[in-house]
Amino acid sequence: MSNDVVVELEGVRKCFGPRVIFDDVSLSVHRSEVVAVIGPSGAGKSTLIRCINRLNTFERGVIRALGHEVYGTEEGKPALKRDELRELRTEIGMVFQTFNLFPHLTVMKNVMLAPQRVKGLSEAQATARALELLEMVGLSHRKDAHPRQLSGGEQQRVAICRALAMEPKVMLFDEPTSMLDPELVGDVLATIRRLALDGMTMILVTHEMMFAKEVANTVVVMADGRIAEMGPARQVLSAPKTERARSFLERVLPHTDGGGVTDVRTHPQDQGGPIAGPIDSIGGSALWSREADEEELL
Amino acid sequence: MTVVLASIWGVWAPYLPSFLRGLVITMEITGLGLAVAIVLGAILAGFKLSRFRTLRLIATVYVDIVRSIPVLVLLFLAYYGLGQLGFTLSGIASATTALGAYYAALLCEIFRGGVQGVEKGQKEAADALGLGRVSGFARVILPQAVLRVLPPSTNQLSNIIKDSSLVVTIGVADLMARSYQASASTFRPMDMFVLAGIIYMALYLVIARAIERWELNVQRRRG
Numbered sequence: 001m002s003n004d005v006v007v008e009l010e011g012v013r014k015c016f017g018p019r020v021i022f023d024d025v026s027l028s029v030h031r032s033e034v035v036a037v038i039g040p041s042g043a044g045k046s047t048l049i050r051c052i053n054r055l056n057t058f059e060r061g062v063i064r065a066l067g068h069e070v071y072g073t074e075e076g077k078p079a080l081k082r083d084e085l086r087e088l089r090t091e092i093g094m095v096f097q098t099f100n101l102f103p104h105l106t107v108m109k110n111v112m113l114a115p116q117r118v119k120g121l122s123e124a125q126a127t128a129r130a131l132e133l134l135e136m137v138g139l140s141h142r143k144d145a146h147p148r149q150l151s152g153g154e155q156q157r158v159a160i161c162r163a164l165a166m167e168p169k170v171m172l173f174d175e176p177t178s179m180l181d182p183e184l185v186g187d188v189l190a191t192i193r194r195l196a197l198d199g200m201t202m203i204l205v206t207h208e209m210m211f212a213k214e215v216a217n218t219v220v221v222m223a224d225g226r227i228a229e230m231g232p233a234r235q236v237l238s239a240p241k242t243e244r245a246r247s248f249l250e251r252v253l254p255h256t257d258g259g260g261v262t263d264v265r266t267h268p269q270d271q272g273g274p275i276a277g278p279i280d281s282i283g284g285s286a287l288w289s290r291e292a293d294e295e296e297l298l
Numbered sequence: 299m300t301v302v303l304a305s306i307w308g309v310w311a312p313y314l315p316s317f318l319r320g321l322v323i324t325m326e327i328t329g330l331g332l333a334v335a336i337v338l339g340a341i342l343a344g345f346k347l348s349r350f351r352t353l354r355l356i357a358t359v360y361v362d363i364v365r366s367i368p369v370l371v372l373l374f375l376a377y378y379g380l381g382q383l384g385f386t387l388s389g390i391a392s393a394t395t396a397l398g399a400y401y402a403a404l405l406c407e408i409f410r411g412g413v414q415g416v417e418k419g420q421k422e423a424a425d426a427l428g429l430g431r432v433s434g435f436a437r438v439i440l441p442q443a444v445l446r447v448l449p450p451s452t453n454q455l456s457n458i459i460k461d462s463s464l465v466v467t468i469g470v471a472d473l474m475a476r477s478y479q480a481s482a483s484t485f486r487p488m489d490m491f492v493l494a495g496i497i498y499m500a501l502y503l504v505i506a507r508a509i510e511r512w513e514l515n516v517q518r519r520r521g
């Protein structure tokens with residue numbers, strides 16, 4: 001493994017009971033690389049990134065994160081010890097679709113908890129770090145609020161701060177904006193964009209195709225229990241090589257040839273559908289996540 | 299009306315000091331029983347949530363057995379039964395044992411439900427941050443579980459207070475015993491048991507309202 005590979009998956013198979021969710025997934029993520037994982041609902045995107053910090057186990061293959069094998073699936077290869085796993089997780093930041101902030105703690109305490117309890121930072125050090133991060137996402141004025149008093153977009157930005165406070169070497173995002181109202185998506189994406197510019201290594205499950213195209217270096221399309229296509233973001237999103245990736249993108253994008261990505265209104269589903277009117281006027285990238293979700297349910 | 303009240307007061311007044319001393323004993327039994335029930339109940343809940351089958355089994359068997367026995371039987375077992383085996387317990391100690399053992403079984407189920415009811419994502423967020431099992435539980439799960447178990451636990455508190463009156467059968471001079479004595483010596487059971495009832499009710503209401511207010515305060519602070 002070359003030194004600047006941060007996360008590496010080799011032939012990973014994941015099952016839930018007898019059901020194979022995906023198989024033979026291999027992927028290398030290099031330092032400062034942003035990988036967007038896209039694909040239809042149920043393809044196993046969340047499950048995949050949850051395997052990386054071992055919130056899920058898997059049945060076959062190897063995942064190495066920051067040089068550690070996170071889980072031994074082969075005989076004679078023991079999994080990380082509990083403490084080693086805990087140590088590793090401090091270096092892998094995770095942001096959930098549903099934020100999962102700690103409701104009993106203020107915004108500040110949410111961000112300060114792990115640095116104090118795990119890294120042994122003093123109250124003053126943890127406070128300084130938390131304030132700096134909240135400042136960065138424009139939420140220092142909400143530091144004494146409790147999560148329930150915040151909008152979804154604000155909660156998600158706090159959740160990002162909470163993860164960043166541990167100074168992780170890689171960040172995992174599981175559809176960080178898909179629970180948000182359209183007008184709140186932008187602030188969260190701006191925060192992630194800024195992390196990308198700062199050189200943070202990130203794996204991002206998303207339905208925001210425009211954002212993926214803009215920020216990601218690599219796009220991974222998961223479908224039918226495997227990686228259907230993987231490659232440079234612009235190439236995969238504009239001119240997918242495989243039939244499976246193309247058919248997925250055709251359903252979530254207006255048209256995949258060239259810059260069609262930018263024109264929301266030409267999406268065929270927008271015409272005549274019962275919700276076409278009101279949604280039409282909202283526009284913006286959030287629309288993508290809505291469409292993607294709805295279509296995969298059909 | 300005033301005449302009636304004055305005459306009832308006339309009956310009650312001489313017995314009030316005695317009743318209040320009885321109330322103190324009732325509170326003692328309730329408090330001690332509750333303390334034992336909370337500690338033992340928390341331990342049993344820990345067993346039920348344990349990874350180890352044996353511990354889960356122990357807790358399940360305990361809860362199933364104890365919950366199905368009347369508190370009075372448990373009280374007699376503690377007072378007379380243990381005495382027969384050479385462990386002589388005082389009346390208050392027997393009551394503490396019986397109430398503690400019985401309500402531990404009920405609280406165990408409440409506590410377990412409270413912990414399991416905390417949203418799954420909370421544990422995952424704690425894990426993902428690298429919080430250990432101890433900090434994760436103490437700082438993330440427990441504070442949320444406590445608030446969830448408060449209302450059903452307060453309910454059980456009212457039952458402990460009421461069940462504490464069973465000690466009248468083993469000669470402890472609690473509120474119940476004293477009202478019984480008073481009614482026997484005055485031949486006015488209606489007046490005396492009404493007074494006892496009022497005092498029991500006041501005790502429960504004061505504590506329950508205090509807990510409720512604390513809970514509301516916390517919830518308001520959390521938004």
Ligand SMILES: Nc1ncnc2c1ncn2[C@@H]1O[C@H](COP(=O)(O)OP(=O)(O)OP(=O)(O)O)[C@@H](O)[C@H]1O
Pocket residue numbers: 016021039040041042043044045046047048175
């Ligand atoms: N804990 C679990 N037990 C059993 N099956 C599960 C579990 N978690 C997920 N699955 C199943 O695994 C499959 C993949 O789920 P996953 O959440 O990874 O999909 P996804 O690609 O993230 O979808 P979405 O875009 O809707 O979030 C789904 O069919 C789901 O029902």
Ligand SMILES: [Mg+2]
Pocket residue numbers: 045046047174175
């Ligand atoms: Mg998902």
